[in-house]
Amino acid sequence: MTEEIIIAGFGGQGVLSMGKIMCYSGIVQGQEVTWMPSYGPEMRGGTANVTVIISDERISSPIISEYDTAIILNQQSMDKFESMVKPGGTLIYDGNGITRHPERKDISIYRVDAAAEAAKMETTKTFNMIVLGGFLKIKPIVKMENVIAGLKKSLPERYHHLIPVNEKAVNRGTEIVQEMQKA
Amino acid sequence: MAENVINKDIVKEENLVYKKTDLLTEKPLSYCPGCGHGTVHRLVMEVVEELEAQDKTVGVAPVGCSVLAYEFMDIDMQQAAHGRAPALATAIKRLFPENYVFTYQGDGDLAAIGTAETIHACNRGENITIIFVNNGIYGMTGGQMAPTTLPGMKSSTSPYGREVHSMGAPMKITELVAELPGTYYVTRQAVHTPAAARKAKKALKKAFENQKLQKGLSFVEIVSNCNSGWKMTPVQANQWMVDNMFPFYPLGDIKVPEE
Amino acid sequence: MKELRLMKGNEAIAEAAIRAGVDGYFGYPITPQSEVLEYLMLQKPEERTGMVVLQAESEVAAINMVYGGAGAGKMIMTSSSSPGISLKQEGITYIAGAELPCLILNVVRGGPGLGTIQPAQSDYFQSVKGGGHGDYRMIVLAPFSVQEMYDFVETGFDLAFKYRTPVMVLSDGAIGQMMEKVEVGEQKQRLSNEQVKERCPWATTGKDANRERNIITSLDLDPQQQEDFNHHLQAKYKEIEEKEVRFEEIQTEDAEYIFVAYGTSSRICQKSVQLARAKGLKVGLLRPITLFPFPSKRLLELSKQVKGILSVEMSAGQMIEDIKLAVECNIPVEHFGRMGGIIPSPEEVVEALEQKFL
Numbered sequence: 022m023t024e025e026i027i028i029a030g031f032g033g034q035g036v037l038s039m040g041k042i043m044c045y046s047g048i049v050q051g052q053e054v055t056w057m058p059s060y061g062p063e064m065r066g067g068t069a070n071v072t073v074i075i076s077d078e079r080i081s082s083p084i085i086s087e088y089d090t091a092i093i094l095n096q097q098s099m100d101k102f103e104s105m106v107k108p109g110g111t112l113i114y115d116g117n118g119i120t121r122h123p124e125r126k127d128i129s130i131y132r133v134d135a136a137a138e139a140a141k142m143e144t145t146k147t148f149n150m151i152v153l154g155g156f157l158k159i160k161p162i163v164k165m166e167n168v169i170a171g172l173k174k175s176l177p178e179r180y181h182h183l184i185p186v187n188e189k190a191v192n193r194g195t196e197i198v199q200e201m202q203k204a
Numbered sequence: 205m206a207e208n209v210i211n212k213d214i215v216k217e218e219n220l221v222y223k224k225t226d227l228l229t230e231k232p233l234s235y236c237p238g239c240g241h242g243t244v245h246r247l248v249m250e251v252v253e254e255l256e257a258q259d260k261t262v263g264v265a266p267v268g269c270s271v272l273a274y275e276f277m278d279i280d281m282q283q284a285a286h287g288r289a290p291a292l293a294t295a296i297k298r299l300f301p302e303n304y305v306f307t308y309q310g311d312g313d314l315a316a317i318g319t320a321e322t323i324h325a326c327n328r329g330e331n332i333t334i335i336f337v338n339n340g341i342y343g344m345t346g347g348q349m350a351p352t353t354l355p356g357m358k359s360s361t362s363p364y365g366r367e368v369h370s371m372g373a374p375m376k377i378t379e380l381v382a383e384l385p386g387t388y389y390v391t392r393q394a395v396h397t398p399a400a401a402r403k404a405k406k407a408l409k410k411a412f413e414n415q416k417l418q419k420g421l422s423f424v425e426i427v428s429n430c431n432s433g434w435k436m437t438p439v440q441a442n443q444w445m446v447d448n449m450f451p452f453y454p455l456g457d458i459k460v461p462e463e
Numbered sequence: 464m465k466e467l468r469l470m471k472g473n474e475a476i477a478e479a480a481i482r483a484g485v486d487g488y489f490g491y492p493i494t495p496q497s498e499v500l501e502y503l504m505l506q507k508p509e510e511r512t513g514m515v516v517l518q519a520e521s522e523v524a525a526i527n528m529v530y531g532g533a534g535a536g537k538m539i540m541t542s543s544s545s546p547g548i549s550l551k552q553e554g555i556t557y558i559a560g561a562e563l564p565c566l567i568l569n570v571v572r573g574g575p576g577l578g579t580i581q582p583a584q585s586d587y588f589q590s591v592k593g594g595g596h597g598d599y600r601m602i603v604l605a606p607f608s609v610q611e612m613y614d615f616v617e618t619g620f621d622l623a624f625k626y627r628t629p630v631m632v633l634s635d636g637a638i639g640q641m642m643e644k645v646e647v648g649e650q651k652q653r654l655s656n657e658q659v660k661e662r663c664p665w666a667t668t669g670k671d672a673n674r675e676r677n678i679i680t681s682l683d684l685d686p687q688q689q690e691d692f693n694h695h696l697q698a699k700y701k702e703i704e705e706k707e708v709r710f711e712e713i714q715t716e717d718a719e720y721i722f723v724a725y726g727t728s729s730r731i732c733q734k735s736v737q738l739a740r741a742k743g744l745k746v747g748l749l750r751p752i753t754l755f756p757f758p759s760k761r762l763l764e765l766s767k768q769v770k771g772i773l774s775v776e777m778s779a780g781q782m783i784e785d786i787k788l789a790v791e792c793n794i795p796v797e798h799f800g801r802m803g804g805i806i807p808s809p810e811e812v813v814e815a816l817e818q819k820f821l
Contacts (some may be wrong), residue, residue, distance in 0.1 A: 028806065040562050041642065044469050048644050056642035060495060060580070081733035086808040174469070235602055259671040262535070265680075274678045281668035282534045283680035285557050286526065289526040292531030296667065298515045299537045302655065303669055321527070324520035 022077050024162050025085055027102050029070035030094025036188030039092070040071040041152065046163040054081040068097050075162055090160060092152060095118035096120055104110030113156055115148075117148040131159060133197055139190065154194020158202075165191070194204065225249045227278045233270060238438025241269060243395040244337055245440070247405040251412050252279060255295040261304040262296050265388045266318075268310035269343040288350020290325035293332045297415075304415050306333040312342045315351040315377040322377065329386030329420035333411040335379065335402055336423065339430040340449060347433035348394050351375045354452055359433070372419030375451065378425045382459040388420035390459035393451070394427045396442045407457075420459065470645045472612040472638040473498035478541070479616035481636065484651040485566075486537035487529035491547060496570035496582040496634040499542045504624050505659030512653050515788055522547040526567075533563035534679035536619055536659045536666025542568035544636070545586050546577060548594075556595030557627055560681025564623035566616065567601075568632045570639035573777075573804035581804025582636030582727060583796065587781035590633050591755040593790075598693055600700050602630045602707065603754040605725040606742045609643035611752075617648075622707065624662070626699055628677035633754060635777065637727040637806060654710040709752035710761060712741070718747030720820055721765060723786055724775040727806060732775050754782070759789035766790035771820045775812055777798045795820070 026043070030036045037058055044054040057072040072088075091102045093114040099121065106112050108127045116122070117136040129149050135151035143165055157168065217302050227249035235241045252261050256355035258279055265273040274281035284292045289307035296388035297305040314322050314336050325332070341359055342348040348368060349359040352374050356365040366374070382390040391410060394405035404426060430440035470478065477499045480488060488508075500518060508514035519525035525541050532539035543551060548569045558565055569590065573583035590603045604624050605611045612634060619630040632646065660668050663775045668675040674690075683689045714736055715721055722732040729750040739746040751758050766772070771794055774783035780798035787796050799815035801807045 041469065044642060046643075048467050048469055054642075054644055056469070057637065059639045060636070080643075081731075081737065082731045082809050083643075084727075084731065084806045084808070086810060137753075150464065172656075179620055262667045262669060264531070274676075274680065278670070278676055280670045280677045281679070281681055282531060282667055283561075283678070284530070285553050286525035288523070288530070288554070288778040291519070291527035292534070294517070295489065295515075295528040295530075295532035295539070296535050296626065297488060298517070299535050299539075300668065301533050320520050321524050324524065394470075 022162065023080075024075050024090065024160060025088050026073045026075075026090045027070060027088045027105070028073065028092040028094075028104055029098030031082060034069070034094050035146070035164065036094065037071050038071045039149040039153050040073040042168065042171050042175045043073050044171075045174045046125060046168045048171045049167040049174070050163050053080050053180040055080050057083040060193040062196070068095065070098065071141065076081065081124070090156065091155060094152070099123065105166065111159055113133075113152065114160065117151065129159075131155065131201060133194060135194065138193060138197065143191065144190065145187050147187055150187045150190035150195035151197070154191035155198040156194075158198040213310055215357070225253045225324050227253050229278050233276060235269065236432045238271075238429065238431045238441060240339070240426065241337060242283065243401055244404070244426050244428070245273065247275055247395065247401060247408055248306070248335065250405060251409045252304070254409065255304070255412060257304050257412075260305070262300070264292045264296070264307040266304070266307070266309040266313040268309055268313045270310060273308050273343065273433050276426045277350060287313050287316070288321055288334070289313065289318065290321040290330070290334065293330070294330050295321065297330060297332050298458055301331070304333070304412055306335055306412070309337070310334045310343070311336070311338045311352040313352045315375050319377070323381065323384070326381040326421050327384045329388070330439065331415050331418050332421055333408075333415065334421065334423045335408070336425040337428050338425055338453065339428045339433070340374070341430045341433040343430050343433050346392055347430075352453075354448060356438065357448075376453070378423065378458060386420050387459060388417070388461055389414055389422040391423070391457045392425040392427060392453060392455050394445070394455055395404075396445060400455075411446070414461075425430055425453070427455065466645055468645050470609055470613075470710050471498055471640060471642050472606070472609045472634060473570065473640070474502045475609045475645050476492070476616060477502040477506070478647060480649050481506060481511055481514060481818065482541055482648055483616045483620060484512060484538065484653040485514055485538040485540055485616070485620070486653055487517075487528075487532045488766050489525040489539070489541050491519050491525050491543065492523045493522075493544045495570065495572060495582070495639050496542050496544045497638070498566065503810050510683065512650070514653065522550035522570070523553060526551035526558075529567075530554050530558050531564050533558060533565040534561065534667050534670055536663030538564075538654075540566035540568070540616075544570045544572050545574050548586060552589075552595035554655060555601070556593075556597050556599060557681050558629045559599035559601065560594075560597060561679050562627040563629070563679065564627055565629050566619045566623060566632065567629060568634060570728040571633065571635040573802065574591070579804040580636065582638075583725060583777045583802065583804055583805060584635055584728060585778040585802065586633065587754065587776065587778060589707070590631050591757070591785070597746060599696060600703075600755050602626070602628060602756070603632065603633050603704060605752060605754050606638060607726050607729045607750060609638065609641065609645050612638060613645050613647065614680050626703060626731040628699070628703075628772050633726070637805075653660050653724050655760065660709050693708045704756040708756045708758050708760070710758040711750045711751070711752060713748040715747035715749060715765065717743040717745055718769055720770050720773065720816060721764070722748045722773050722775050722812065723750055723751070723782070724747050725754060725782070728775045728777055731807055732812060735812040735816075738809055739813050742806070742813070744816070744821075747812070751782075757785045757789065759785070762786060762789040763791065763793075766793040770794060772796045773783060773812070773816050774798045775807065777790070789801075
């Protein structure tokens with residue numbers, strides 16, 4: 022198994038930390054991982070993206086030009102990355118702020134309105150965890166217990182009291198996709 | 205044979221009035237006759253001897269006339285790139301805090317190319333001693349203008365005299381570093397007379413002893429001469445220094461620790 | 464039990480320094496390697512091991528602090544990125560000239576000048592041919608993963624002390640910024656001052672009664688002595704070339720063409736090998752791990768087996784010169800690269816191979 026993922030949105034949306042939690046979960050599960058961010062001044066208030074690769078084997082290039090899954094959190098990223106999803110791949114996006122919705126017919130598209138959901142749950146900062154939950158429902162590449170273990174490793178101890186809230190958000194994301202898949 | 209006869213007659217223990225410290229090597233000094241460096245070398249080594257610190261003193265030599273200071277001082281030494289002695293000394297001291305660490309630098313090394321290293325080592329309050337020999341000229345490279353060359357003073361790169369409006373004014377870096385909170389003791393001395401040399405030695409000893417207190421950097425400027433660069437005899441050079449250098453670079457303590 | 468962490472390359476090398484018992488780090492911030500100093504400051508290494516960490520006033524001061532600390536026999540390192548490494552060249556040539564061990568990390572960014580903060584490999588010449596003035600070399604290690612960023616601290620210091628030479632870890636912005644799984648080693652004790660004196664009897668630790676004074680200098684005004692010293696250095700470099708070449712080969716056994724690439728480029732090329740093989744092309748990869756010494760002998764052997772070599776570098780083509788020297792014109796050697804902070808895609812590399820050789 023090798024899953025090549027791009028996560029892209031605004032700086033501050035938790036793009037990089039979502040990738041980190043995925044990687045930590047992969048490590049707990051005994052997999053190889055790479056996390057390759059875009060870096061530099063463009064990140065300060067601008068767009069941020071990170072390529073995450075999780076694999077059972079040694080990972081070759083950490084930089085790739087097409088992805089199994091794209092997780093898109095703003096319009097600029099939609100414009101840039103929709104075309105870079107492999108045919109048959111997956112695109113997950115939050116509809117908040119999206120003016121042009123994805124159009125491709127050869128990929129699976131899931132809209133997870135995580136921002137709105139997080140607002141409802143009154144935990145806006147766990148927005149990225151809802152998206153992560155949705156992704157893991159579609160692509161169960163790591164077990165949920167390992168995600169929680171990954172979350173623990175990724176968060177400094179002083180934030181460990183926030184783990185239940187994050188766990189709840191991940192579960193909510195899973196439910197949203199589950200409902201979508203039923204429909 | 206005549207030499208031996210003289211030796212027998214005169215060189216007796218009871219007649220000994222001056223003896224070089226064992227911490228100066230047997231190598232003849234390579235400095236010009238009349239140059240102040242030899243005296244400053246001697247004073248520094250006498251201080252180390254009096255502190256019984258040969259085994260825990262590390263010196264850093266500069267680029268300039270005293271680049272070969274390590275040939276004459278019988279202690280562990282490193283030779284730094286031009287101006288970087290305070291950077292080397294910073295690391296040596298931090299890695300061996302129990303050692304005495306000093307730099308020995310000229311005016312071009314310390315106040316031109318090494319200005320940043322000087323100021324920042326002073327500002328960090330490194331517990332080292334900086335010995336700054338200021339003779340207002342680049343001696344080793346053949347008498348070019350230094351940051352401390354006096355207004356109107358001739359050098360090979362200011363052949364008509366230093367013009368302040370185009371070449372800048374001489375820099376009083378000693379007064380400048382005294383302003384920094386990291387310096388603990390800042391003084392300006394000379395070695396042109398026995399009395400001055402005795403005072404300078406006291407200052408140097410204090411500057412070394414301060415390292416034990418861990419209260420910051422001790423900075424000792426020695427205003428000195430360069431008879432060959434100034435194109436004078438040694439006696440003329442010392443007189444010129446008294447008449448011209450001392451008014452601009454007045455001797456004495458600039459920053460003294462509060463008791 | 465082995466301890467696994469998710470770390471950036473820059474963090475991994477900093478953690479490795481603490482765990483390897485490094486005595487001192489002196490640095491100055493520059494993107495994309497500032498995490499090294501940031502990580503060290505956050506970790507309070509003074510408390511963990513007694514390691515000295517200092518933010519210097521410039522790269523020039525930092526490398527000269529390395530020079531001072533290394534002259535005192537301690538394990539000292541610094542890190543920077545391309546423009547900062549240019550500034551450090553003064554200190555590096557003094558360190559080479561005084562034959563001192565130390566570790567220098569270059570997290571390369573695109574140039575020339577202020578260039579870009581994105582990854583590049585355009586400092587190859589500067590690293591392997593000397594960089595500063597005078598006839599000297601450094602051992603240059605090229606990590607291709609975050610794990611190797613970690614591992615090369617110990618490897619680098621072992622080599623540095625074995626040969627009394629500066630060692631450079633030549634990384635790039637991609638490896639510095641990327642996170643991967645890292646197996647971290649045990650915490651080693653820093654050497655005591657007595658152990659330092661034993662390991663480095665030449666160091667400026669303070670002259671005691673039973674030895675001559677130690678002098679750290681690169682100056683010798685006598686031309687004959689200076690030439691003799693240069694011969695000594697060259698003999699050392701020759702020994703390094705004979706004993707310390709490291710490289711990795713991937714699917715070269717039956718290869719008709721090979722990529723030669725190091726660091727990030729070699730990661731790209733691993734994928735390119737897979738893509739090319741899927742197309743039925745017999746392609747392999749040779750990844751130099753040491754850039755000086757360069758795996759010239761192995762390349763000469765391979766030149767009798769393969770039909771062509773594609774040097775893949777994030778530069779205008781620098782390592783290609785060493786490959787050409789190695790293969791003695793036996794086979795064509797071509798270059799493919801991107802510059803200015805652009806990382807080539809695996810597909811581009813395969814296309815280049817097809818265009819140039821097929």
